[in-house]
Amino acid sequence: MSSKSIAVMASGRGSNLKVILDAVAAGECPVDVRLVICDRGDAKALDIARAAGVANVIYLNPKDYDGREQFDAECADLLDRHGCQWIVLAGYMRILSSSFVRRFRGRIINIHPSILPAFTGARAVEDALAYGVKLSGCTVHLVDEVLDGGPILAQSIVPVLDDDNRDSLHARIQIEEHKLYPATLKRMVEDGFTIEGRRVIWAS
Ligand SMILES: Nc1nc2c(c(=O)[nH]1)N[C@@H](CN(C=O)c1ccc(C(=O)N[C@@H](CCC(=O)O)C(=O)O)cc1)CN2
Numbered sequence: 001m002s003s004k005s006i007a008v009m010a011s012g013r014g015s016n017l018k019v020i021l022d023a024v025a026a027g028e029c030p031v032d033v034r035l036v037i038c039d040r041g042d043a044k045a046l047d048i049a050r051a052a053g054v055a056n057v058i059y060l061n062p063k064d065y066d067g068r069e070q071f072d073a074e075c076a077d078l079l080d081r082h083g084c085q086w087i088v089l090a091g092y093m094r095i096l097s098s099s100f101v102r103r104f105r106g107r108i109i110n111i112h113p114s115i116l117p118a119f120t121g122a123r124a125v126e127d128a129l130a131y132g133v134k135l136s137g138c139t140v141h142l143v144d145e146v147l148d149g150g151p152i153l154a155q156s157i158v159p160v161l162d163d164d165n166r167d168s169l170h171a172r173i174q175i176e177e178h179k180l181y182p183a184t185l186k187r188m189v190e191d192g193f194t195i196e197g198r199r200v201i202w203a204s
């Protein structure tokens, strides 16, 4: 089975990056993590990538660029220069510009800590808790111009407990994220999918 070359874009703790790298190292996920880009210099994802021996680990400071489009254009050039076939957002906390999405349409995926389409945006866990839902979870989806609105590849649910706070609920969601993301990447490479309207139809 051939592997796919991917880039991971992250802004924070990097736990999803870590489980992907661990799955690759264990031969459980046929991807080649060629490049990691972070938009924050204090992102632990940078240390995780370096420790795992990722060849290209790059911090780009948004303040060094004249707006979102220019920052995204630099990211795009890096992705092309390193021949990345898939772009995997793993806690990447910037909204991607329409020009970036157009350039890589159908090749960008994201993991989001809610059962989309409920609770889009940067505060999904807090919003679900405040709403009083009894079930939450995580979603892996294709990324397009609509924030957290792209076709859904996979989802996993968790219960919301009466004594949950943001951190306890997020911790339970991340247990599922850390299973779902590597498994979905593996399925994307090994099986593939087609899209009918909004629906993702897996090849097997
Ligand atoms: N064009 C798209 N870009 C991104 C998507 C997407 O679906 N389409 N998914 C997000 C990931 N994400 C939630 O899953 C998300 C990330 C960031 C934000 C946000 O409001 N960011 C603010 C800045 C927030 C901050 O700096 O604290 C912003 O960029 O102005 C919402 C949702 C990744 N990008």
Ligand SMILES: NCC(=O)N[C@@H]1O[C@H](COP(=O)([O-])[O-])[C@@H](O)[C@H]1O
Pocket (backbone or CB within 6 Å): 010, 011, 012, 013, 014, 015, 016, 017, 090, 091, 092, 093, 111, 112, 113, 121, 122, 123, 124, 138, 174, 177
């Ligand atoms: N809207 C985007 C968003 O909230 N994404 C969430 O950020 C966390 C990153 O964790 P990590 O840095 O430990 O992988 C994850 O829970 C992911 O679902």
